[in-house]
Amino acid sequence: xxxxxxxxVSHLLCPxxxxxxxxxxxxxxxxxxxxIDLANKPQWFLDISPLxxxxxxxxxxxxxxxxxxxxxxVICEYLEETQPxxxxxxxxxxxxxxxxAWMEFGSAILGDLxxxxxxxDAAIFEQKRLALVAKFERVEAALGAGPYFAGASFSLVDAxxxxxxxxxxxxDALHDSHIFDALPKVNAxxxxxxxxxxxxxxxxxxxxxxxxxxxxxxxxxxxxLAA
Ligand SMILES: N[C@@H](CCC(=O)N[C@@H](CS)C(=O)NCC(=O)O)C(=O)O
Numbered sequence: 001x002x003x004x005x006x007x008x009v010s011h012l013l014c015p016x017x018x019x020x021x022x023x024x025x026x027x028x029x030x031x032x033x034x035x036i037d038l039a040n041k042p043q044w045f046l047d048i049s050p051l052x053x054x055x056x057x058x059x060x061x062x063x064x065x066x067x068x069x070x071x072x073x074v075i076c077e078y079l080e081e082t083q084p085x086x087x088x089x090x091x092x093x094x095x096x097x098x099x100x101a102w103m104e105f106g107s108a109i110l111g112d113l114x115x116x117x118x119x120x121d122a123a124i125f126e127q128k129r130l131a132l133v134a135k136f137e138r139v140e141a142a143l144g145a146g147p148y149f150a151g152a153s154f155s156l157v158d159a160x161x162x163x164x165x166x167x168x169x170x171x172d173a174l175h176d177s178h179i180f181d182a183l184p185k186v187n188a189x190x191x192x193x194x195x196x197x198x199x200x201x202x203x204x205x206x207x208x209x210x211x212x213x214x215x216x217x218x219x220x221x222x223x224x225l226a227a
Contacts, residue, residue, distance in 0.1 A: 004030055004031050004032040005059065005060045006024070006029065006030075006031040006032070006057060006058070006059060006060075007031065007032045007033070007034055007057070007058040008020055008021060008024070008031050008032070008033050008034070008055055008056075008057055008058075009034050009036060009045065009049075009054055009055060009056035009057075009058065010033050010034065010035050010036070010054055010055060011035065011036060011037075011038050011054045012035055012203070012204060012206075012207065012210050013203075013207070013210055013211060013214060014038075014054050014055065015110055015163035015164060015166075015167070016053075016054070016055055016072035016110075016163075017054050017055040017072070018159075018162070018163035018166070018202045018203060019055075019072045019073075019075075019076055019156070019159045019160050019163065020055050020057060020072055020075045020076060020079070021033070021201075021202040021203075022158075022159040022162060022163075022198045022199055022202045023075075023076050023079050023080070023088060023156060023159050024079060024083075025197070025198035025201055025202060026085065026086050026088060026154060026159070026198045027079065027083045027084065027085030027086055027088070028084075028085045028086075029079070029083045029084070029085060036054065038054070048068045049068075049070060050070055051070060051071075053070065055070075055072055055075060056068055056069065056070050057069040057075045057078070057079075059078075073100075073103055073104075073107075076088075076103075076156050076159065080156065086153075086154070088154065088155050088156045088159065089155065089156060090150065090155065095150075099149075099150070099155055099156060099157050102139075102142065102149065102157045102160075103156060103157055103160045105135070105138070105139070106157070106160035106161050106164060107160070108135065109132065109135050109136075109164055110164060112128050112131045112132050112135065113128075113132065113164065113167060115127075115128040116128035116129060116132060116171075116222075117167065117171070117214075117215065117218070117220055117222060118218045118220060119220070119221050120218070120219050120220065120221050121221060122221055124221075125221045125222070129177055129179065132177075132179050133179050136179060136180065136183055136186055137183065139161075139183075139186055140183045140184075140185050140186050143185040143186065143189060146185065146188050146189055146192060147188065147189070147192035148189070148192060148193075149161070149189070154196065154198075158193060158196075159198075161189070161193065162193040162194075162196070162199040162202070163202070165189075165190040165193055165194065166194070166199075166203070166207070167211070168180070168190070169194065169208070170208050170211045170212065171222060174222055174223065174225065174226035175222060175225035175226050
């Protein structure tokens with residue numbers, strides 16, 4: 001039986017899991033992490049995950065029974081509404097709605113990134129690279145003085161984008177995508193997020209090696225460029 005009231009069912013590379021882990025870290029809420037292999041999903045996981053995806057957040061109800069939340073943004077919103085610690089959404093409803101929209105935009109970027117990192121095809125790789133440039137130009141236009149999305153305070157938008165930028169610490173070391181060349185605010189934001197303890201602690205220290213193994217497994221075009 002879980003010792004913590006909150007259990008995050010995870011995968012070592014999943015950026016959606018990282019959002020929830022970052023939110024929990026920011027709030028200083030202890031949680032148990034259970035890591036599963038998505039290539040070999042255990043039956044107990046399939047039984048409780050309606051979409052067969054991580055993250056899941058297992059929550060103990062006051063009567064001792066267990067609820068299972070799925071979808072990372074739903075989990076983040078639940079944490080924001082229930083857990084003590086730092087507030088990660090703005091007070092103002094309009095600004096909060098804008099933040100939720102940029103969280104969705106972060107998910108759209110992850111959609112392009114999936115193709116960028118897994119394709120073996122040079123043309124698809126370039127198409128995805130250009131799609132990412134176009135999306136990050138939008139992000140650049142939305143950023144203010146920093147260091148975080150909304151200025152001095154860390155928000156759920158930061159929790160969504162930090163795992164996106166983490167990919168590029170590995171990818172751009174293999175082959176410079178030039179995606180961020182003309183985006184000074186995005187670059188500054190990336191650096192601020194990479195230095196944040198909640199972000200650093202959201203993955204295991206072996207994360208870069210796991211990501212390299214993932215690229216090799218997919219025989220990714222990115223590795224061909226690095227060779
Ligand atoms: N919309 C979902 C996306 C979650 C998602 O796509 N998770 C991936 C791992 S990063 C997954 O579990 N995929 C299932 C699989 O690989 O079979 C969320 O925000 O939680």
